[in-house]
Amino acid sequence: MTRLQLHWQILIAMILAVIAGFATGMDAGIAGVTFYSIYEFIGGLFLNALKMLIVPLITASIITGVAAIGTGDGFGRLGTKTVIYYFATSLLAILTGLFFVNLITPGVVDGVPAGSLMGLEADVSNIVNNAQGRGASDFFTVFERMLPPNIFKAAADGQMLGIIVFSLIFAYYMVRIPEKHASVMTNFWQAMMQIMLKITELVMKFAPIGVFALVAKVVASTGFSAIVPLASFAATVFLALLVHTIITLPLLLTFVGRVHPLRHFQAMFPAMMMAFSTSSSAATLPVTLDCVEKRAGVSNRVSSFVLPLGATINMDGTALYECVAVIFIAQAYGIDLSLGLQFLIVTTALLTSVGVAGVPAASLVAIVVILAAAGLPAEGIGLILAVDRILDMCRTTVNIFSDSCGAVIIARSEGEQGVLEKVPAG
Ligand code: ASP
Numbered sequence: 179m180t181r182l183q184l185h186w187q188i189l190i191a192m193i194l195a196v197i198a199g200f201a202t203g204m205d206a207g208i209a210g211v212t213f214y215s216i217y218e219f220i221g222g223l224f225l226n227a228l229k230m231l232i233v234p235l236i237t238a239s240i241i242t243g244v245a246a247i248g249t250g251d252g253f254g255r256l257g258t259k260t261v262i263y264y265f266a267t268s269l270l271a272i273l274t275g276l277f278f279v280n281l282i283t284p285g286v287v288d289g290v291p292a293g294s295l296m297g298l299e300a301d302v303s304n305i306v307n308n309a310q311g312r313g314a315s316d317f318f319t320v321f322e323r324m325l326p327p328n329i330f331k332a333a334a335d336g337q338m339l340g341i342i343v344f345s346l347i348f349a350y351y352m353v354r355i356p357e358k359h360a361s362v363m364t365n366f367w368q369a370m371m372q373i374m375l376k377i378t379e380l381v382m383k384f385a386p387i388g389v390f391a392l393v394a395k396v397v398a399s400t401g402f403s404a405i406v407p408l409a410s411f412a413a414t415v416f417l418a419l420l421v422h423t424i425i426t427l428p429l430l431l432t433f434v435g436r437v438h439p440l441r442h443f444q445a446m447f448p449a450m451m452m453a454f455s456t457s458s459s460a461a462t463l464p465v466t467l468d469c470v471e472k473r474a475g476v477s478n479r480v481s482s483f484v485l486p487l488g489a490t491i492n493m494d495g496t497a498l499y500e501c502v503a504v505i506f507i508a509q510a511y512g513i514d515l516s517l518g519l520q521f522l523i524v525t526t527a528l529l530t531s532v533g534v535a536g537v538p539a540a541s542l543v544a545i546v547v548i549l550a551a552a553g554l555p556a557e558g559i560g561l562i563l564a565v566d567r568i569l570d571m572c573r574t575t576v577n578i579f580s581d582s583c584g585a586v587i588i589a590r591s592e593g594e595q596g597v598l599e600k601v602p603a604g
Pocket residue numbers: 457458459460493495496534535536537538539540541542570573574577
């Protein structure tokens with residue numbers, strides 16, 4: 179009997195999860211144990227398994243990738259291309275969001291600012307406190323995080339940026355020491371990488387169960403009722419994300435990368451599903467790497483450089499969301515935004531999206547920072563909390579999809595053959 183391909187298994191799990199989450203809600207259970215707590219337990223185990231892979235896999239992946247670049251000038255060239263790609267696509271995403279939020283004006287219902295109709299949804303003091311003392315200068319803390327005083331503590335805290343920078347420098351010098359030592363280290367890290375990829379495959383076998391639990395938990399706790407009053411805001415974000423994903427990025431794939439975008443969607447399907455169910459670019463990273471290398475055929479040399487960096491600093495979906503959310507809040511409060519203020523929002527969204535961590539709900543704090551920078555009421559964040567989770571699932575999918583397009587485009591620009599040449603199997 180042929181087994182159903184993994185991405186179909188995941189998709190079916192997701193559909194079943196929506197039905198199950200709806201049917202059980204938060205309270206139904208058997209023998210005093212709620213289904214919700216079972217979803218939470220299994221989803222938590224699956225997330226732990228994914229997170230457990232991150233530090234060793236990313237370290238090994240970056241070190242082997244940079245070692246493959248060798249001692250030529252490839253390092254600087256790859257770095258420059260990566261940064262240009264990240265900057266350009268995030269800006270395009272924000273401008274798409276800006277266009278739709280101005281066109282649809284979800285914050286105004288029948289000519290009345292929606293804020294007065296909705297009231298504040300929840301206690302927001304936690305998020306506002308978190309953002310206190312932070313500003314647009316928050317961007318600079320990104321540089322601080324690049325140089326953690328203790329690399330082991332950074333690893334223990336899951337502080338990826340520090341690990342990435344350390345691994346890049348480590349690998350740079352690893353290939354510049356005498357050959358007899360360099361080859362020992364290179365072999366060691368290559369073996370490490372192979373082992374970690376095998377463990378990733380093992381964890382992926384459990385993906386349908388993990389995805390089922392994670393999605394059922396979200397549906398059971400939020401249901402669909404929370405979305406209704408905010409439908410127009412959610413639809414604006416969704417539409418803008420969709421345009422970025424099925425128009426802008428595929429155009430780049432076609433004309434800059436000269437590859438078939440549909441094949442890339444097929445190759446990335448499992449990673450996109452994973453991002454959707456976990457709402458975490460960081461937790462999805464092992465799967466993204468696996469899909470980009472094995473299914474899209476990008477070399478480890480490029481993917482290990484572009485993807486870990488991307489999962490930490492390139493967030494197209496998040497940048498777009500921040501911009502739409504802030505302008506929606508201003509509209510809902512009946513505040514007119516001048517062109518200058520909109521420009522400020524675009525720039526701060528671009529800068530803060532770099533600093534947002536790849537974990538669920540991370541952009542909420544960034545939104546408060548932008549609200550403060552633009553002189554808008556920080557409490558406005560309460561308006562969007564009810565739909566944040568579902569939109570988080572969508573924007574995280576876009577975040578990792580953009581990273582993967584970057585890997586493909588950069589690989590092609592480096593002259594790699596065999597990228598997306600055949601329909602991905604499995
Ligand atoms: N959850 C997003 C991610 O991991 C970050 C955010 O926008 O909250 O990519």
